[in-house]
């Protein structure tokens with residue numbers, strides 16, 4: 001009997017088409033590009049540019065954007081520390097599946113905690129590229145395209161990182 005997490009009697013099911021066959025078919029190696037940084041630091045902009053550039057070079061990619069994933073898979077999560085950790089864990093697992101499928105998976109999330117990003121990297125040690133958008137808070141706040149910082153400073157929303 002095998003035991004995984006809370007489930008018992010769980011076994012690994014092999015597939016006849018493996019990673020190497022998919023790599024050959026797609027002519028690319030799957031990986032994860034993980035973009036981290038404050039809200040407004042330019043994560044989504046970079047993710048979109050990268051995805052488009054890869055597309056023009058005939059490379060298959062897919063963006064997992066924090067905002068988008070929170071519309072579905074992670075709609076039950078907020079911005080408490082434990083919710084952010086679960087958000088990153090789930091996206092890390094999905095990104096691992098995309099990379100296994102052969103795609104260049106671009107994950108674009110604030111992902112503020114190093115331990116959460118490290119846990120994702122540990123899932124794909126040789127295929128995980130971390131990009132930190134090293135922008136000062138003052139610049140992000142000046143951009144504030146969604147008005148989040150303004151709302152946070154006015155005390156109207158909680159959980160926006162201000163340091």
Ligand SMILES: Nc1ncnc2c1ncn2[C@@H]1O[C@H](COP(=O)(O)OS(=O)(=O)O)[C@@H](OP(=O)(O)O)[C@H]1O
Nearest residue numbers: 039040066067079084087109110111112158159160
């Ligand atoms: N309270 C609060 N705090 C922080 N962020 C907020 C909040 N409410 C909504 N948003 C918007 O949620 C977007 C996605 O956040 P993430 O999933 O990337 O965050 S995290 O990785 O779980 O920390 C994040 O997207 P980006 O602005 O693109 O970073 C925010 O716009």
Ligand SMILES: Nc1ncnc2c1ncn2[C@@H]1O[C@H](COP(=O)(O)OP(=O)(O)O)[C@@H](O)[C@H]1O
Nearest residue numbers: 037038039040041042043044045046143144145
């Ligand atoms: N390199 C850049 N130079 C100037 N402005 C940028 C740059 N990258 C992004 N922006 C602008 O900053 C704002 C936030 O960018 P966005 O990609 O939405 O950030 P994030 O996804 O980190 O919240 C947007 O208005 C975007 O047009």
